[in-house]
Amino acid sequence: MKKILLVDDSRTTLLMERMMLEKRTSYQCITATNGLEAVEKAQVESPDLVLMDVVMPQMNGFEACKKLRENEKTREIPVILVTTRGEESYMEAGFQSGCNDYVTKPINGPDLLKLLHSYLSE
């Protein structure tokens, strides 16, 4: 079973993502509420993909993505950043941090599921 690490400081967003994935996929979901916790959990849990918010306390998504890329154990894990900010400069910063994809909120469920499948299908 594929494992996804969901990262967001909004409990509402985490709940919605978890409901969507558990209802419509067989992926296992684990969660973190900031970038620091995400980096730590990624090292321990070795998820198959990280779906991560950008604006978060303690460590934001860009910094967390860089940390994941610096660590040998987590550098190959696909990271999809999710944010309300859709400006080109912001997306550029996301890709410079090492993310694989960048999606804007509000999340379009079917589009996100397709994207996840494209990374997680065997």
Next chain:
Amino acid sequence: MGHFAPREHGSLAAIEEHGDPRAEAARKRLRECKGQRNACEVVREIVSNLLGCEEMALFEVDRKQQKLALIWSFGVEPGKLHLPQRLSDSALSGVLGGAACIAQVCGHVGSAGDQDKASAFVPIEFGGKTAGVLAILRLLPQKTNIDQMDKALLAVISSEAGRPLFGSSGSGKSEGKR
């Protein structure tokens, strides 16, 4: 945008029954709320993350159902909000209120056109009447319109947010005014 007729409630219920995870998550979070401040924060999370708008304002409706008082806003200066002088019946009916209120509620100084308008005007039900309204102001640039799924989400806010916002544990002015 605009007035949303009551007959459309059936289709909104159908959307919810199909299990829109956004509406389900919003309902669960609102039912867990304790008090007005917590409810305002949860409403902000829902509108910002699940609908796609980071400018909003919440108003309380007076007992005569005629006037509004601002109790909380996010992402917009309270001084830039223009309250309707008098509410029409249509403003408080359906999932979305009257088009006149949508046009009136927010005026960005020095700007013109659609930027001056609220995107939605959501009556908040409590105790069998409209206890408040949530004005959803400018949508995020990537969010171009409010569709049927969004209306199902707003219907959840309309029916579930009243208890924590205006019930006994949540009465009084918001401490979370921003």
